[in-house]
Amino acid sequence: MTASVREETGATVEQPSLGPAALRRGLSRLVAHPLFQLALLALLLLGAGQLSSGTVQIASFVLIAAIFAQSINLLTGLAGQISLGHAGFFGIGAYCSGILVKSWGFDVAAAVPVAVLLAAATGWLLSFPANRVRDVYLAMMTLGFGMVFFEIVREWNDVTGGTMGLPGVPAAALRTLTILGFRMDGLDYFRLVLLVTALVLLLMRNLTQSRIGRAFFAIHVSEVAAGSIGIPSGSTKQLAYAVSGALAGLAGALYAHLVGYLGPESFALPRSIEVLVIAIVGGLGSIAGQVLSATLFTFLPERLQVFAEWQFIAYGLILTFSLLVLPKGIGGLLFEPPRFIKPRVLRRAAGLTADPAALRPQGEAAESLVVEGVTMRFGGLVAVDGVSLRLEPGRITALVGPNGSGKSTLVNVVSGIYRPTAGKVRFGERDITGLSDHQVAAARVVRTFQDPRLVPHFTVRENLLLGAHRLLRHSGAAATLGLPGAIAEEAEHLAMAEAVLALAGLTEVADRPIDTLPYGTRRMAEVGRALLARPRVILLDEPAAGLSEKEMERLAQLIRDMKAMGLAILLIDHHMDFLAELVDEVVVLDSGRMIYHGDIAGMRRDPQVIAAYLGDEATHA
Numbered sequence: 001m002t003a004s005v006r007e008e009t010g011a012t013v014e015q016p017s018l019g020p021a022a023l024r025r026g027l028s029r030l031v032a033h034p035l036f037q038l039a040l041l042a043l044l045l046l047g048a049g050q051l052s053s054g055t056v057q058i059a060s061f062v063l064i065a066a067i068f069a070q071s072i073n074l075l076t077g078l079a080g081q082i083s084l085g086h087a088g089f090f091g092i093g094a095y096c097s098g099i100l101v102k103s104w105g106f107d108v109a110a111a112v113p114v115a116v117l118l119a120a121a122t123g124w125l126l127s128f129p130a131n132r133v134r135d136v137y138l139a140m141m142t143l144g145f146g147m148v149f150f151e152i153v154r155e156w157n158d159v160t161g162g163t164m165g166l167p168g169v170p171a172a173a174l175r176t177l178t179i180l181g182f183r184m185d186g187l188d189y190f191r192l193v194l195l196v197t198a199l200v201l202l203l204m205r206n207l208t209q210s211r212i213g214r215a216f217f218a219i220h221v222s223e224v225a226a227g228s229i230g231i232p233s234g235s236t237k238q239l240a241y242a243v244s245g246a247l248a249g250l251a252g253a254l255y256a257h258l259v260g261y262l263g264p265e266s267f268a269l270p271r272s273i274e275v276l277v278i279a280i281v282g283g284l285g286s287i288a289g290q291v292l293s294a295t296l297f298t299f300l301p302e303r304l305q306v307f308a309e310w311q312f313i314a315y316g317l318i319l320t321f322s323l324l325v326l327p328k329g330i331g332g333l334l335f336e337p338p339r340f341i342k343p344r345v346l347r348r349a350a351g352l353t354a355d356p357a358a359l360r361p362q363g364e365a366a367e368s369l370v371v372e373g374v375t376m377r378f379g380g381l382v383a384v385d386g387v388s389l390r391l392e393p394g395r396i397t398a399l400v401g402p403n404g405s406g407k408s409t410l411v412n413v414v415s416g417i418y419r420p421t422a423g424k425v426r427f428g429e430r431d432i433t434g435l436s437d438h439q440v441a442a443a444r445v446v447r448t449f450q451d452p453r454l455v456p457h458f459t460v461r462e463n464l465l466l467g468a469h470r471l472l473r474h475s476g477a478a479a480t481l482g483l484p485g486a487i488a489e490e491a492e493h494l495a496m497a498e499a500v501l502a503l504a505g506l507t508e509v510a511d512r513p514i515d516t517l518p519y520g521t522r523r524m525a526e527v528g529r530a531l532l533a534r535p536r537v538i539l540l541d542e543p544a545a546g547l548s549e550k551e552m553e554r555l556a557q558l559i560r561d562m563k564a565m566g567l568a569i570l571l572i573d574h575h576m577d578f579l580a581e582l583v584d585e586v587v588v589l590d591s592g593r594m595i596y597h598g599d600i601a602g603m604r605r606d607p608q609v610i611a612a613y614l615g616d617e618a619t620h621a
Helices: 020-032 034-050 053-078 086-104 108-130 135-155 186-208 211-221 223-228 233-259 269-282 287-303 305-325 329-334 343-350 407-414 437-442 460-466 476-481 484-503 519-532 549-564 576-580 600-605 607-614 616-620
Strands: 002-006 012-016 177-179 182-184 369-378 381-391 396-400 422-427 445-447 537-541 568-572 585-590 593-598
Touching: 020 034, 034 186, 053 086, 053 186, 053 211, 053 233, 053 269, 053 287, 086 108, 086 135, 086 233, 086 269, 108 135, 108 177, 108 233, 135 269, 182 186, 186 211, 186 233, 186 287, 186 476, 211 223, 211 233, 211 460, 211 476, 223 233, 223 437, 269 287, 269 305, 269 329, 287 329, 343 484, 369 407, 381 396, 381 407, 381 422, 381 568, 381 585, 381 593, 396 407, 407 445, 407 537, 407 568, 437 445, 460 484, 460 519, 476 484, 484 519, 519 537, 519 549, 549 568, 576 600, 585 600, 585 607, 593 600, 593 607, 600 607
Parallel strands: 396 568, 396 585, 445 537, 537 568
Antiparallel strands: 002 012, 177 182, 369 381, 369 422, 585 593
């Protein structure tokens, strides 16, 4: 939309109007600006002294709810793991800190970290059974965890006080709170919690824009695709549960020293439902949206106490309205979608130049991938029957055959998705048979899929950078803290991603979300992501399917470039003309068995191949 503005000359100049997109962009930039954040923090620290004690206490509840909501945002919004028992982690933090301070004489400054570590350890332990279930079963398992915790605190009278609760916890509301020798009232405690919340939000932003946050999103979208580029789904989910539990435990510990009384009813199922509603309405993935939602759901019930009995009916109506009208929540309405590479990394990478030739294996012996007599059975069905082949560096091998002949199953065996019933897969001198998919990727055997499995809301550049995940050596703590070493290393790999973007012809669309781009572009982006994982063997599963003639020409050139780099390439495709210009040899499967191995000209004359696969096409050829 544009608006006409008449200047003194009488000419009409078209200027962009202030539309919703421009407002979101401006608001996003304002909220993300460090000066605005510092000014807002200073205003809250200084302005709190002008508020009533009741308002300050409610504001403290808002901050605690914001931290609690971030724990759900991380686990569900980023990592895609549903939780209906988060009140358990909240309660672990609250009871642990409260008991240590009241009964054991700990200082709050020591008790809160212990509570956070205990909640994190509980989350890590819970991740093991959580890794074995999906969807509704995962929700039920986490709900069971919350119910078990509730029963423990209700029945463990000697420690938690049972149904009578745990009164007398040193708290700001009771004016009995002392931290490191300083007695704190409600205002002092609000300022402390505000600083803690600001630190949590800063670390959450850094985490989201780091290799850890991007890995969370990758397993959220597809654990199999994440594993294919070296992201281990199991340990990544364990980390997500541990960090989420730590955040919930921190919120619970702060809550305990705000109210001074802990009862089982504060950590029952309604608490888990409440924080989940806050997170969804705020917009999963949006940090600022979570803060606004926490403010809404904390102040509103306090101001409308007359409707307290109808509170959860109101929550249900608000949640339904949000899912129907604002599926991306408050954050999606007010702010632009978040990005997942730190601006400092982008600025530093802009000053670096990378040569795609660096993707060539350097100083390494040329090793072949060897498949020896691999058989894969599913019950009584033999999908692959005694297949043997060899992929050599600098050569392209085509794997063809009719649908259902076992091509993708063989690739799944080689890439670690399936463990073969019989046979071996060796890369050089190493036996990689039965290794998990991320371990195979770490051995530098990387694959793509029949359908591009990319993170939809990531840009092309962000998707490509996922390929470098296993190559980034800095720790999760360095990534979350944004340490210089982590910034420098990520910038180096981002510069290489820029080189791959140019190689794949994707530079012009590098900053566009992948779900807004055509199918052919997504195909090229997935191949580029696999290339950025620095493979020595690359398995391309029907990469030309659905591409236009021009797109196939661009893909063919990229495959030739990879061959020139010395990579061993396995190429599955049904387009014979596309293969004829590329491949050095052809392997043909039929009903899981190899029926031909040789050049493409010989394949077109082979009677078995003609009967099983080529048919009239061979006659016309």
